[in-house]
Amino acid sequence: MNNFFKLTLIFLLILPYQISAQKTIEGLYSLPSPTGDFSTSINFSKTGIFEYEHSGHLGTEEYGIGTYSLDRKKIIFNYNLTKPLKKSxxxxxxxxxxxxxxxxxxxxxxxxxxxxxxxxxxxxxxxxxxxxxxxxxxxxxxxxxxxxxxxxxxxxxxxxxxxxxxxxxxxxxxxxxRKWKRGSAPTPILNQIDTLQILQIRKNEIITLNKNNKEQVWTRLE
The missing domain is CATH 2.60.40.1120 (Carboxypeptidase-like, regulatory domain)
Structure with a gap:
């Protein structure tokens, strides 16, 4: 077995343990849509809180706040801190x-x-x-x-x-x-648990898999 394949094998073996050892993520990460019509962002705090926002041309469409945890190869999002939206x-x-x-x-x-x-x-x-x-x-x-x-x-x-x-x-x-905002009223997400499968966590990027098993690159903005 040549050195390249040895190094690749070692990397694949230790990657889950690197992710598992990491307890928190910090910073604002963004995922633009392929067409540029929408964008999704998640702001992670080192205290274990996240803020999620999905936006379009007319502003925020969905949002949520909650706690997150890292479990080996995935991030678990618990939308347990979002305040329900008040209506007229x-x-x-x-x-x-x-x-x-x-x-x-x-x-x-x-x-x-x-x-x-x-x-x-x-x-x-x-x-x-x-x-x-x-x-x-x-x-x-x-x-x-x-x-x-x-x-x-x-x-x-x-x-x-x-x-x-x-x-x-x-x-x-x-x-x-209720005060009207530009675009349709955003939809709050509450009492929901989502998971995001992780492929790799880099210094300024998180590479994940979506539900269709396609790679997504979340880029750190802040």
Missing amino acids: YFESEFWINDKEKVELKVDVFDLEGNPIPFANIYILADNNRVTSNKSGNGKLVLNKENRNAELTISFVGYDEVKIPFNQKYNYEYIVHL
Whole structure:
């Protein structure tokens, strides 16, 4: 057996033990897509925490935070620290009385509970609309009818909320709007465990295998 094959055999034998002996990875590693349309990054800390992000042209599409561990030839990712994404929501109360008109009272806030003045409160089908005051309050007065309609609450830079209701009742709504970001809302990953098969860990690169058994080169950026 010549020296080249001896060295190759020794390298293949000791590689799993080198990976196994290494307990942590540190730094920001990036994996661009072949087309350049998407990129995936993982930021490893020496304390065993990772931050994952998958991005496209319009910004972040998926993200997650958790703990990681090295197990011989693979990295195990536990997405156990991601905070769930808060969405716009509303609370409502309703009642009926013998009056000819019904009222829709709406209080508009952001997710932190701050009032949103000048929010649009309207029923598109009837062209009936009002804007909220400085305290985030607005009110629509409608003819009492036994029919279904839809109330819309919107403001520039925030998600729009649509609420179906029956026009024979009075309603009081407390609406919380989430700030809108460029692109679709990113999807958080939580309570999930993934593994990444390692071929080699170099100084500024991690070479892995994807699910199709193709090599991927993660390059260290920081």
